Amino acid sequence: MxxxxxxxxxxxxxxxxxxxxxxxxxxxxxxxxxxxxxxxxxxxxxxxxxxxxxxxxxxxxxxxxxxxxxxxxxxxxxxxxxxxxxxxxxxxxxNHKGSEGVQRRIEKTVYSAPSFDEGHNEPEIIRSNSFFIKPMSVEEAVMQMDLLDKEFLVFTDDRSEEMNVVYRRKDGNYGLIVPHGK
Missing domain, CATH: 3.30.160.100 (Ribosome hibernation promotion factor-like)
Known part of the structure; x- marks a missing residue:
């Protein structure tokens, strides 16, 4: 270690x-x-x-x-x-069998708030990261979000292989955003 x-x-x-x-x-x-x-x-x-x-x-x-x-x-x-x-x-x-699905690469970018407020044509980028996310179940995503002490987590669902978002609601419960195609 x-x-x-x-x-x-x-x-x-x-x-x-x-x-x-x-x-x-x-x-x-x-x-x-x-x-x-x-x-x-x-x-x-x-x-x-x-x-x-x-x-x-x-x-x-x-x-x-x-x-x-x-x-x-x-x-x-x-x-x-x-x-x-x-x-x-x-x-x-x-209790959960791991998935061997395809990992996706995502990009995370943080923009400066004043750059939007002041009407600039191009927002000012403060930080940008890219990383791979592994497929996981909703339960595993909630657990990972808790371990990281974050308010939300973007992940790939291990069954549908779609990008999903799990988030902590103001009432302490969890929410799940699942995009649907056309």
Whole structure:
């Protein structure tokens, strides 16, 4: 497992770094693939200790962040949360057979809002990414959206091979957008 620990608004600490590595070693049992973990430990407003992790393994991305008044407690809560997510993911994978459908490449572009408001002919592009999305079931898409802590997820349905969108509604439930042809 590759673990990168970044310290923000605080001194770098080898004991904290070792503690993070020791705690994150627990999650290896849930994923066989190589894992890349980015951990950010920070102090906010001089009292809030925040621990965040973003883990990527085998096309799966998970995020967890916790805040406490003690950094070690924040790390413990962060690791517990990511471990619960991985347990839930592994259970769902047991119940769901993976699809070997065609992966699609999508492009994500972020535009500057003022460029639209001010009536410019061409919108200003802030950031653009392209990536592949694998076919998955609606349940797997909802789970992936929860793991990423996102409000919506674009995915290819593993049965119909159509592009769909699952999103979190304001009432806490989930919505699904399924495009229909002509």
């Amino acid at each position: 590759q673990i990168a620990v970044t310290f923000r608004h605080m001194e770098s600490s080898d004991p904290l770094r070792d503690y993070v590595e020791e705690k994150l070693a627990r999650v290896k049992k849930y994923i066989d693939e190589p894992i890349d973990a980015q951990v950010v430990l920070s102090v906010q407003k001089k009292i809030n200790q925040r621990a965040e992790v973003t883990m990527v393994a085998k096309g799966l991305t998970m995020k967890s962040a916790e805040e406490k008044d003690d950094m070690y407690a924040a790390i413990d809560l962060m690791v517990d949360k990511i471990e619960r997510q991985l347990k839930r993911y592994k259970e769902k994978l047991k």
